[in-house]
Amino acid sequence: GFVGGKKKTDRMFELMDGFLKNDPVSLQKDILHHVEYTVARSRFSFDDFEAYQALSHSVRDRLIERWHDTQQHFKKKDPKRLYFLSLEFLMGRSLSNSVINLGIRDQCAEALSQLGFEYEVLAEQEGDAALGNGGLARLSACQMDSLATLDYPAWGYGLRYQYGLFRQIILDGFQHEQPDYWLNFGNPWEIERVHVSYPVKFYGTVKEDVVNGKKCKVWIPGETVEAVAYDNPIPGYGTRNTINLRLWAAKPSDGYDIESYNTGDYINAIVNRQKAEIISNVLYPDDRSYQGKELRLKQQYFFVSASLQDIIRRFKDVHGNFDDFPDKVALQLNDTHPSISIAELMRVLLDEEHLGWKKSWNIVKKVFSFTTHTVQPEALEKVPVDLFQNVLPRHLQIIYDINFAFMEELKKKIGQDYARLSRMSIVEEGAVKNIRVANLSIVCSHTVNGVSRAHYELLKTRVFTDFYELWPEKFQYKTNGVTQRRWIVVSNPSLCALISKWLGTESWIRDIDLLARLREYASNSDLQKEWMMVKKINKMRLAEYIETMSGVKVSLDAMFDVQIKRIHEYKRQLLNILGVIHRYDCIKNMEKNEREKVVPRVCIIGGKAPPGYEIAKKIIKLCHAVAETINNDNDVGDLLKLVFIPDYNVSVAELVIPGSDLSQHISTAGHEASGTGSMKFLMNGCLLLATADGSTNEIIEEIGAENMFIFGAKINEVPALREKDSTIKAPVQFVRVVRMVRDGYFGFKDYFKSLCDTVENGKDFYLLGSDFASYLEAQAAADRAYVDKKKWNEMSILCTASSARFSSDRTIEDYAEKTWGIQPCKCPF
Template identity: 50%
Template sequence: WVETEEVLAMAYDVPIAGYGNHTVNNLRLWSAKPSKSFDFQLFNSGDYIQAVEETQRSGTISKVLYPNDQGFSGKELRLKQQYFFVAASLQDIIQRFKTHSENFESFPEHVAIQLNDTHPSIAIPELMRIFVDEEDLEWNEAWSITTRVFAYTNHTVLPEALERWSVDLMGRLLPRHLEIIYEINDLFLESVKKQFPDDADLLRRISFIEENDHKQIRMPYLSIVGSHTINGVAELHTELLKTTVFKDFYKLFPERFQNKTNGITPRLWLRNVNPELSKIITAKIGDGWITELQQLRQLEAFADEPEFQQSWRSVKRLKKEQLAYWLKQNGGISIDPESLFDVQIKRIHEYKRQLLNILHVIFLYNQMLEHPELPFVPRTFLFGGKAAPGYYMAKLIINLANDVARVVNHDPAMHGRLKVVFVPNYNVSVAEKMIPATDISQHISTAGTEASGTGNMKFILNGALILGTMDGANIEIAEEVGAENIFTFGMSSDEVSSLAKSGYNPRVSYQHNPGLREALSMINTGYFNRDKPHLYNDLYNSLVFEDKYMLLEDFASYVECQQRVIKTWQDPDKWTRMSILNTAASGKFSSDRTIAEYAKDIWELEPVTVELPGKKVR
């Protein structure tokens, strides 16, 4: 290597204590530091700026996770960042291994590395580089060990989200890794060619290298070939990986594909964030649910009990009052705890369809203006989430949500019956306040686009009902809670795929739905932003002339589903029963179950019983 930049990786260890089992695991984080001390000679010669820049350049690698990668410098920094974390971790792993053994053949028996999406997939060529260049292993031996170490979890089916790196950029920053990637690809294609000698198009489709004007490396393909196991994170998601996104690889390696439905930790997302609900649950069924979440099924026996229902409603009311107080104190926003809290909090993205929610809010606003005499149920729509730094359309959606909120909330004709709030600076701490206070939670991605989602699991654990499409983990939630205890709408993933193939025309829905047409017109003509009347023209055009995520097609079904929500809300006993049954059905979605499945099926680990004075703990 010549003209290299050296960076020091400094470890920061965070102890993670297990719940009630006297086990403490270590989470090792890395911070980038300059490998050289401050260059006083350069400074004293008058080049002050370069002296400081050289010291600080290395530190920028770990300053901001996932920097804006729209421009070249952002892409370069992101690749540096990915390699930095991978290289530091692998060096640490190998150093630890070598304190016990120099025989790398046993390496896979002691080390399991899970690639959580493709961001760390540069680890595959990096481990090969270490084995071949530094440890003097033969290529075939190194590859055999490497493919027994890595497993790959995929988190998306969106083609544009499947990571690609420019061959030019990789060659400039990591030339040896590019050589190794080419070698792995060549050997892989050669082996496939022997199986399918007459299928040149197959070789083109599965090659790591995308041969366009600007060659790119398909990192998911490298991850699949370099791993012994590939898994999706919900049953539908895994099926889509097998039949669409990675169907060629599934034909080659069917035994490698598994499903591992995501989960959440009940200690945080119920016991910690909602101690009041935890208390009344424990009073009914004991505290075994904290470590064995399936025990929540026992709540089904009390779903119709009037006294328990009243306690359940009282807790929900308290959490709504606490959220209302927090919003008032932190943003000066007043909301009515008596109203229905309709919540959508997640990353802002077109496929997650916050825009569909906003269109319905505008539709509802217009109905209230046109029919002031009707007894509309008071509703508070709460949004939260952040957009990627360079994601223009997502930023527009946030802007629109805030503009709609300003207009609706200041219209005296609403009489407080309709409130819209975009909660600023959404993060986990904010989610901990919002989730226990939620009545209805929206998970409305276009069917076939959401890998899983875990927000839906957190909401049902806290007794919120779900309004959603049959997508991601919503499908499995519906199976657990029963179709009668979840509000679903819209097309299935098969129907979405069929409509896309037949030629979807959003203008058909646009022309046939006057309420939808009016809402879109208001967005397009500056009703919600008089100072910048053309601000949302791009949003309007994206829906009316393309509608990639089929919002307009699903709109009528969505409105009808919202009407079912309101009808059920007006029957408090039925609503509370559904709420209790949602919490009771949360057992499958514990991260304890998920992690146990990874350990057994992918890492091939067995639980270890820890001997302590007076007791045994697993």
């Protein structure tokens, strides 16, 4: 259109001055504009938080611009798109990440300093977006960063919880959970789309009907809730591409409970209607136990239904029928949490699009890929059939129909092997009938992925053996990775600068394989000197944080030894604490001249226990009780400190990881599917003390066992060890330290009894006793290595230099090629 003789779009460009400029002066103008008109504070007086808000809005504007262009470009090209469905995303802070990916960090810092503010201080104002539990959720966040950076046409879909993962506070050494009402101060990183909303239905009954002379089913739902979209732009690094993470919030539907209004009970009708919002209220904080709760099933279906409506609408905008659906849409299931989408897509194609079973099924089985994150059969989700019947009656029918067809097909292949048929059935028979969500996901996906090679082997031999034998070609693995943008560039700027200086380029930030070139300088004494300086700076930062959080002063000469992750028995934080007690005991029993040889240590533990997990909570308390004794023992002084870092989260990790010398990944072999923390430490030049579990074997291949401290039983040795009576194998040192806890050396004797019971008297399922001796040896080897500073530095450099394989860029390229069949779609600058 033309307005006043000018083309409308030209006029608009003229007014908008092309794109927003990123020089410091333009940024300053924008910041002040937002102080005045968005934050509504006077530009003559605003504090750090208000400055953070104004800066964030200025960055947000730039994100939106890129987001528009990217979506426009995707629309024009209509490539096959990836839809990444996940109930959890642990995004952490957005400001620091966005300014790095947009390439405007230095300009922002300069702009702010002229206004009298410090960029670092403002970045600290932001609270974490903690819409997830742990590894699985942070993995989703890292993968979104890689998808954007590598220009893939991808969307993320999830749930916009009002309460993220609980905040952990420690009172008297005990964990207490506090609500994380994270939206309290507004969230500039999301865009509310009031007009992008879909009705999501629950409950009700299923009727037979006839459409076009054909029999079909209709679901007459009993409740409707509205899903409203909140878009979170995800900028790529060094590209204009900015993809979308669309999170759904539950709102009352206008059609809700009209009856009550008519009966005159207006107030109660409003109160009832408001209950719809409960669905997206709170994230479940148990990272691997499923209790068959109705609300959880409703959360899953709510986000899945809204996402599929959105995806199908986008597809139908350009395509007249569903023939091309599998060529345009890849649906990735992040664990079994979104697996109800299989039944939902089937229902839409059958009941709403009337495609018939055969055609619908042919589409469904081509679009889904499923990644599992666990090795523990008991962590596999099950949903009671009664619950399903009540909440999603039509979906249950469809699942039964899928299962019937599957069982028939299976019988043709394997005959009447009823034991095997019943193991593989999607429906678990028994006192309580259950839907096995993992089986549903395997049957209906074209690909099942594990998260490390070891995990894949276990899937084949232990977890899904029956399915593997039936469909070996379905099973793959994509070893997890983490994004170097957040885990080096954002969190460790000094290391980032050092790497770029020695490589003579910043290209490794997009092309991680370049890191390997650092290897040739590993023994260069100039690099080593600078490397050590960087570590020192980061240790100072961490030491300051420790002192503020726990009041403990730590020596920078000590080795900082860190274990940070969710608290679980299988992750064996207890092994770590028992090792610390042993170290303490040894120091106490030493002669003076022996003490001079002790390598000083600061042992740091952090992590949240699932609220209902008693033993995990006792481990936290034990850590505090032991710390109390050790840290107040003047006889020990700087030789040993134990610190618990409260409220571990993504931004705490960003601070702790760069400042660590040694990190522990010590799960009982065969229990950690992959582990991703180790990869972040590796990138930051931190040495690993680890068991041969999860992705550790692959790390050994890259780094070399001689540059790590590996200990403990191997995956294949564990079953036999469990057969034997473990108390017999536990060394005397182990018996002694457990005794100290049991006898009340650290107080709370009664409280710790049940904790000691888990590792004594022939129980010790996680084999702390039988791994203890080799654990102590590995710790001693770390001590010896630390004394030789030159050697230690070389090992540290080699860790960073050999970490390329563990970038999520590599993971995502693998998925794109081997699982999703998608190609980059780069938006022009």
